[in-house]
Amino acid sequence: MVGVVAAAEWESVVKVVPAMDAVVKVFCVHTEPNFSLPWQRKRQYSSSSSGFIIRGRRLLTNAHSVEHHTQVKVKKRGSDTKYLATVLAIGTECDIALLTINDDEFWEGVAPVEFGDLPALQDAVTVVGYPIGGDTISVTSGVVSRIEIVSYAHGSTELLGLQIDAAINSGNSGGPAFNDKGKCVGIAFQSLKHEDVENIGYVIPTPVIVHFICDYEKNGAYTGFPVLGFEWQKMENPDLLPFRHGERISFSYLVSQKYTGDEAVVKVLRNSEILEFKIKLATHKRLILAHIKGKPPSYYIIAGFVFSAVSVPYLRSEYGKDYEFDAPVKLLDKHLHAMAQSIDEQVLVADINIGYEEIVNTQVLAFNGQPVKNLKNLADMVESCDDEFLKFDLEYQQVVVLHTKNAKAATLDILATHCIPSAMSDDLRT
Numbered sequence: 001m002v003g004v005v006a007a008a009e010w011e012s013v014v015k016v017v018p019a020m021d022a023v024v025k026v027f028c029v030h031t032e033p034n035f036s037l038p039w040q041r042k043r044q045y046s047s048s049s050s051g052f053i054i055r056g057r058r059l060l061t062n063a064h065s066v067e068h069h070t071q072v073k074v075k076k077r078g079s080d081t082k083y084l085a086t087v088l089a090i091g092t093e094c095d096i097a098l099l100t101i102n103d104d105e106f107w108e109g110v111a112p113v114e115f116g117d118l119p120a121l122q123d124a125v126t127v128v129g130y131p132i133g134g135d136t137i138s139v140t141s142g143v144v145s146r147i148e149i150v151s152y153a154h155g156s157t158e159l160l161g162l163q164i165d166a167a168i169n170s171g172n173s174g175g176p177a178f179n180d181k182g183k184c185v186g187i188a189f190q191s192l193k194h195e196d197v198e199n200i201g202y203v204i205p206t207p208v209i210v211h212f213i214c215d216y217e218k219n220g221a222y223t224g225f226p227v228l229g230f231e232w233q234k235m236e237n238p239d240l241l242p243f244r245h246g247e248r249i250s251f252s253y254l255v256s257q258k259y260t261g262d263e264a265v266v267k268v269l270r271n272s273e274i275l276e277f278k279i280k281l282a283t284h285k286r287l288i289l290a291h292i293k294g295k296p297p298s299y300y301i302i303a304g305f306v307f308s309a310v311s312v313p314y315l316r317s318e319y320g321k322d323y324e325f326d327a328p329v330k331l332l333d334k335h336l337h338a339m340a341q342s343i344d345e346q347v348l349v350a351d352i353n354i355g356y357e358e359i360v361n362t363q364v365l366a367f368n369g370q371p372v373k374n375l376k377n378l379a380d381m382v383e384s385c386d387d388e389f390l391k392f393d394l395e396y397q398q399v400v401v402l403h404t405k406n407a408k409a410a411t412l413d414i415l416a417t418h419c420i421p422s423a424m425s426d427d428l429r430t
Helices: 002-020 205-220 254-257 312-319 328-338 374-381 404-417
Strands: 021-031 047-056 058-061 069-076 082-084 088-093 096-100 124-129 138-152 157-164 176-178 185-192 201-204 240-244 247-250 262-270 272-278 299-304 305-309 350-351 361-365 388-392 399-403
Touching: 047 124, 058 399, 069 088, 082 305, 082 361, 088 205, 096 205, 124 185, 124 201, 138 201, 138 247, 157 205, 157 254, 185 205, 185 350, 201 205, 247 254, 299 374, 299 404, 312 328, 361 374, 399 404
Parallel strands: none
Antiparallel strands: 021 047, 021 069, 047 058, 058 096, 069 082, 088 096, 124 138, 124 176, 138 157, 157 201, 176 185, 185 201, 240 247, 262 272, 299 305, 305 350, 350 361, 361 388, 388 399
């Protein structure tokens, strides 16, 4: 009996072997932004992860594997040569990145992986990659233990995910998960870290991967997963819908399968009458951005005041990984529930220098009596101001007043004292 089981396991591994040559090791040099000093970058660091070759001379890996990259290189299995890679698209929400390599030599003698269908519960999966601790390829096997909407830690979103009982260690990220026929059914991307559990990993399933690829091919860039554009309250039953036999899943899965610009038909029960609406789907207009898509943070400096647009990375930098518990309630309320009224609306915070330490992370409401729409709007109003005073109305009925001429003169001194190259980020100049 033992011999029969061992033979069956070996046969399933053998089927995966040809596809293993398409699995690569990804080396990345990262330079993250410094949200406390937005005109600077943090010290660069290096990481390694996994990826795999797909059709069209392209590769897939995790978004977090190449986020804030300054250089990305890729090494094939059994080779010592590292090839310089170009990042084509980064899907932060779904934690997927698309790469390519211009060197023809890299593509010789290797076939792209083929994608399989979404697996069922208890289907066997094999995760292949390059976990930290060695330079050779690693294979771990398990089964699909759960299929549900999963919280994607990197993108602060919820999408379909596969839970497997095979460990996903650091460095495995971005590697493919194969079924017993050698077809890719997902991308390893995160694991559950908790003292009460072990050997629980998560895989990005093929529906999410295909959506990412089709989105890029259709639009020439990654546009993201659309939303309905309104909030709803859960009821006992209507929030869930039939998915497959014996399985139920949140209806947000249906929304995530559509693309930006598509129409969705929504039926609403109102005053005992069923109404039907057609809603054009768009990406989430968050008042507080979930991510900054690899760009440096925007900032504007005037007389020692540093104004910056608040975002989830900013909150995480200021309050740590538990920012959802430690950040001010007013900011969290805007993060969770507020939607922008226009595409560029943002919440602004002021980080005040010596003498104003008690006013930090406070929203800017108006400048000289005019509502502040976003950071660029504020910078334009201050730069073009001919009034004698600069008046900033902040939350909690706080007011900051500066003499215009003195403030602009002080700005030059502050830039020189703190070795700051510019009073505003480059994106505010256009």
